[in-house]
Amino acid sequence: MAYVLKRRVDYKANQSALTVSFPALITEKGVLVSHLRFLYSRRNKSQSWLERNIFAVELLLNFINAHLNTCTSATELLRSFVDTLCFGSIDNSHNDTSNLYWHPRKVEDVNVLLGHINFYCDYLDQIYGHELPNLNPLRKATKAEERMRWCAYYKRESNCFLNHLSNPSKNRFSMVRSIQGPMNHLLSIESVHRFPEEHFERFLQYGFINNRTGVIDYASQLIVMLMHYGGLRLSECFHIYTSDIAIDTKSGSAIVSAFHPSDGASPEQGFSNRREYLNTLFRQKPRNEYKRSHRLYSGWKQPLLTNRNLSFDVMLFPNNKATEFTWLLQQYLAVRSDGDHPYLFTNSVGKPESKKNFIQKYKRAIERIGLEASKHLGTSPHSHRHSYGYRLSQAGFNQLEIQKAMHHKSPFSCLVYLQPEDSEIRNTIRGIGL
Structure with a gap:
């Protein structure tokens, strides 16, 4: 059988x-x-x-x-x-x-x-x-198919940083697949709404307090700050080592770096990269290399790296949030359960915090202040990244500056984060009143 x-x-x-x-x-x-x-x-x-x-x-x-x-x-x-x-x-x-x-x-x-x-x-x-x-198998493309593939190629290459090195063959697009899938629909939708700003401070301050014990979950507050004021994806937060954070001695601002999980520079000398560092000292793998069902797994979206040590700096905005982050970090480190690993965020027994566990705590925090956890309502973890990009746009940053702040490889990738919501457009129309 x-x-x-x-x-x-x-x-x-x-x-x-x-x-x-x-x-x-x-x-x-x-x-x-x-x-x-x-x-x-x-x-x-x-x-x-x-x-x-x-x-x-x-x-x-x-x-x-x-x-x-x-x-x-x-x-x-x-x-x-x-x-x-x-x-x-x-x-x-x-x-x-x-x-x-x-x-x-x-x-x-x-x-x-x-x-x-x-x-x-x-x-x-x-x-x-x-x-x-x-x-x-491949077959000879029709003239229309060949032209469409050239158009797609030039659109794609125009977004590529090293497009001047590309020199495609004239016959590159003369062949197409015999069997092709259906044509994708062209949609302009807002896949995830922004977190409602009027609720954010209340969410950050009261959402992560245990009503029974009064204990504050500083780690979850820091993760939310990195997403909301630093634009990080949730998965990127769980790759951060304690040593990846420095403090500016003059201003007291936190300087946070996010390294490539495996190829990024080791925090200690004598190791070629972070993969070797984790394997040698802790018998662990980079967190993006575990299977998805493993508690340590956390993805990596291949963001634009801007430093030679294969990292990028988190640009906290507004700037005063960098000093607030420092104060919150000090409170967290004073009560953190340490473990045999280099990661900044740990659970109650000192093991690396898991993405799944944080999402459960995040959902409870949303409900604790009377909201519903839903991406369509703008209360999902990823909605904070949308809020970050939109806030930069409203503050006058141009598209290339926002691209770098959000660590996108293409300057067009950040556009989805800058779109006004339908309700905002309707309010503008009502306000004009013509």
């Missing part, structure tokens, strides 16, 4: 390589070794990317198993797979002869899944040559 299972395995590429833990796909024929090798070749990708790739290949294998008796080419099978992702496998009579019972997926999701399958298929074609049929 055909089946597909996902299990975590230890993989060793060769005798001299280190053992790496990967999720593996197992069929009735055994482990899908070629996919393990593919994942190993992409091991520098984020955990989210690896998990999504595994999910895409798992879906395709399940689809193939459901159509084993179908006499069709590999390319036509993939075409049917994409159609099934788009429209589902259940007919109008609520029957499904394939027994997959898939519901229709969003256009964007279908294109992401197809892209992951193309990556894997290209790897197989590169390794095995043309001994096996190409699942999604």
Whole structure:
């Protein structure tokens, strides 16, 4: 009986390589070794990317198993797979002869899944040559397709810092995939609203006080300040070491740096980077290299690094918040439970604070002041980053300055944070009164 299972395995590429833990796909024929090798070749990708790739290949294998008796080419099978992702496998009579019972997926999701399958298929074609049929072969592009790909290329390259080094071949866009996903919808939406400023000071001051014991959660307050006044993503806060914070002796302002979790400079001499530092002294990995279900996992969005030691400085705004941060940091360090690790934020027993635990405490803090935790209401952790970008815009910072303050690689990435809300536009229209 055909089946597909996902299990975590230890993989060793060769005798001299280190053992790496990967999720593996197992069929009735055994482990899908070629996919393990593919994942190993992409091991520098984020955990989210690896998990999504595994999910895409798992879906395709399940689809193939459901159509084993179908006499069709590999390319036509993939075409049917994409159609099934788009429209589902259940007919109008609520029957499904394939027994997959898939519901229709969003256009964007279908294109992401197809892209992951193309990556894997290209790897197989590169390794095995043309001994096996190409699942999604290239074909000659039409003139319209070729022009559209050139337009997309120049738009993409115009945002690239080193675009002057790029010299594409004239034939680069003359070929396209035989099977392509549906066209993505063009949307202008505000995915996450800004945190309501009128509630923020009350949230920061009273949200993280235990009503029963009166104990203040200084660590959570500091994390919220880094997001709201420093524009950090939540995941970036959990990579900060205690040694990554310095104090300006003249002003008393805190100077916070965020380092690349693995390649950033070590806080101590004798180590090539932070990965070696963590492994040697604490037997730990960088937090973005754990599997997503691990309590220590925290993602890393590859922000723009601005220092040679592979870090960027957090730009706290308004400036007086840097001195408030220093005072709050002193209160926190005086009561912090220390542990055998270098991270700034710890839990009650001295272990590195987990992202999941903080989110639970954050939700309780929101509810403690009478609000509901929801991204659509602007009370999610990421809403503070939106507030930071909008506050910079309202203060007169230009687009390039905001890009650098928010550590985006493209100057256009920060635009979503600067958009006015629909309610603000309606109030402006009402105010004009024409």
